[in-house]
Amino acid sequence: MKEALRKHIEEIVPLTDEQFDIVFSYFKSKKLKKKDFLVKQGDSVNCEYFVVSGLVKAFYSDDEGKDHIMQFAMENWWVTDYQALLHKTPAQLDIDCLEDTKLLCITLEDKDKLCAALHKMEYFFRKKSNSGYVALQRRILSLLNNDAKERYEQFMSLYPSLYQRVSKTLIAAYLGVTRETLSRLT
Template sequence: MYTILRQHIEKIVPLTNEEYEQIQTYFTFKKFRKHQFVVQEGNAVEQEYFVLKGLLKAFYINAEGKDHIIQFAMEDWWITDYQAQINRNPATLNIDCIEDTELLCITFERKNELCQAFHKMEHFFRIKSAYGYIALQQRILSFLNNDAQSRYTQLLRQYPALFQRVPKALIASYLGVSRETLSRF
């Protein structure tokens, strides 16, 4: 299972066997069942999660009780409520499992220790954060500049596997449209 993490890290920085043996000790392994919450609104967020297997969604519930999906996370992706974790605030997002899920978890403190011990990992997380910021910026610009059908086509082109694993109602929520609107595409 940790081999997946090593391959993920080595897309950005090379590691020796000795380095990786030490790096993996900073992570813990957890399993979650379908529909189980990993993070719940109002609770403390202690960890960041790397998806080994499964699929999760991060969502916000507005004052009217409507779900707004912020992010999906499948294998080889990271997820948490970063605002809550870094600022030590209660979670504003919920993260639950769309499928049975296996995660590698790292606390904020352990991540800082890891980055201090291995400059390569500090570089790795800096690059991953930049990629995450780019993805978020592209998502915001897509909402500002594209109609719903264009956003749907772009998501389908970028992540075709997502459409095989995620119910259409969740895709609609992610795109900010109704299920009925999505069915017309």
């Protein structure tokens, strides 16, 4: 776990061994089994999660019980219900494990302390946040402007490894189409 986090951070900022020891001291490890929930709607959320291994999905269930997948998060991705975390409101999303999953978690308070102690980490988190914002914007624009075939092609282009790890039903929910429509596209 430690090595995965260090490699991930050092893609953006270099760290000495001493600096990384400081960084790692702010994280706690968590292991979940397939089908376990990391976050449930209505929960309070106090951590941001780094996926070391495994796969999770963040989704919203509407009043009719239909699931809308907001995000998949696999190795080296970050996930949480950011609105709940940042605004201290109940979670609107469920996050559950599609595979056995190992995570590292950091509280918002500890993240702030870490960034104050080591400004390189403030830069790191800003870069990760900006990348996440760009990905979200691209996803929203795709949902607004692209037809189902174009959204499927974009998904396959951006995340080819997910196709092997995620059921067609979940891919369809992520793309905002029915399972039958997805079958016609593949």
